[in-house]
Amino acid sequence: MSPPSASVFVRCSCGHLHWGRYGAAGLLLVDPARGVLLQRRAWWVHHGRTWALPGGAIEAGETAVKAAAREAFEEASVPAEAFRAVSASVVDHGNWSYTTVLALADGAEARVANTESAEVRWVDPDDVPGYPLHRDFAAAWPGLRDRVGQELVLVVDGANVVGSRPDGWWRDRHGAAERLRDQLAELARHGVADPDHATVTWWPRIILVVEGKAKHVTPTPGVEVVAADTDGDSKIVEVVAQQKARVLVATADRELKRRVEALGASILGPGTLRTRLDAL
Numbered sequence: 001m002s003p004p005s006a007s008v009f010v011r012c013s014c015g016h017l018h019w020g021r022y023g024a025a026g027l028l029l030v031d032p033a034r035g036v037l038l039q040r041r042a043w044w045v046h047h048g049r050t051w052a053l054p055g056g057a058i059e060a061g062e063t064a065v066k067a068a069a070r071e072a073f074e075e076a077s078v079p080a081e082a083f084r085a086v087s088a089s090v091v092d093h094g095n096w097s098y099t100t101v102l103a104l105a106d107g108a109e110a111r112v113a114n115t116e117s118a119e120v121r122w123v124d125p126d127d128v129p130g131y132p133l134h135r136d137f138a139a140a141w142p143g144l145r146d147r148v149g150q151e152l153v154l155v156v157d158g159a160n161v162v163g164s165r166p167d168g169w170w171r172d173r174h175g176a177a178e179r180l181r182d183q184l185a186e187l188a189r190h191g192v193a194d195p196d197h198a199t200v201t202w203w204p205r206i207i208l209v210v211e212g213k214a215k216h217v218t219p220t221p222g223v224e225v226v227a228a229d230t231d232g233d234s235k236i237v238e239v240v241a242q243q244k245a246r247v248l249v250a251t252a253d254r255e256l257k258r259r260v261e262a263l264g265a266s267i268l269g270p271g272t273l274r275t276r277l278d279a280l
């Protein structure tokens with residue numbers, strides 16, 4: 001038996017009607033050179049003629065990212081290969097939720113692709129409030145604006161995180177670092193919660209810093225590997241200093257924490273990270 005159709009209105013506990021039995025999702029596509037992609041809704045759809053994001057109902061069993069990508073393709077002809085999901089935020093109404101997926105475009109072309117959209121346009125983020133926006137998008141925009149163009153980089157102190165759990169890692173430091181790398185690759189696909197905003201998930205760029213007997217660990221899709229020739233801490237500080245994005249450093253080393261926090265980075269405790277990795 002097929003699941004109930006996603007394409008229905010839901011009477012929400014907030015008092016409004018919302019579209020999508022399993023919630024809805026939209027794609028906030030950001031092109032640093034052109035701005036953000038907005039869509040003017042056709043006159044006949046709910047909240048017609050207003051500007052919002054390409055998006056729609058999440059299908060049964062579909063992730064919010066998949067739904068946002070599918071809708072962006074159906075409505076604005078943007079192929080999934082033309083962007084990279086960077087973060088997502090959820091507005092949760094209890095029996096209905098809306099997920100906005102922020103993605104970085106890499107030369108993506110957009111055009112009106114079905115009858116639900118009247119026009120698609122790249123808009124300078126500063127000009128967005130001047131458009132007649134859909135009620136919910138207008139309410140969400142101030143919070144989304146801060147994350148337009150933002151990325152998260154997770155720098156992992158390999159030796160410190162491996163050493164945080166007495167599981168016999170000292171017998172095979174290379175193998176232990178490889179296992180950590182493979183778990184981090186899984187994390188790159190699933191994302192990490194924003195330490196300051198529980199409703200925000202990031203798909204971070206992950207940099208694993210290795211040293212000593214683990215320094216020949218090779219990279220894998222989703223995880224870059226940087227080897228320290230001598231001092232791992234100094235290499236981590238160097239990597240953090242090179243980043244323009246927001247940086248999260250996974251370490252429990254007190255002196256290293258002080259050095260990277262001085263560069264503006266935030267700290268993720270190895271215990272918190274490993275709990276998250278174990279849950280994948």
Ligand SMILES: [Zn+2]
Pocket residue numbers: 012013014015016018093096
């Ligand atoms: Zn609601």
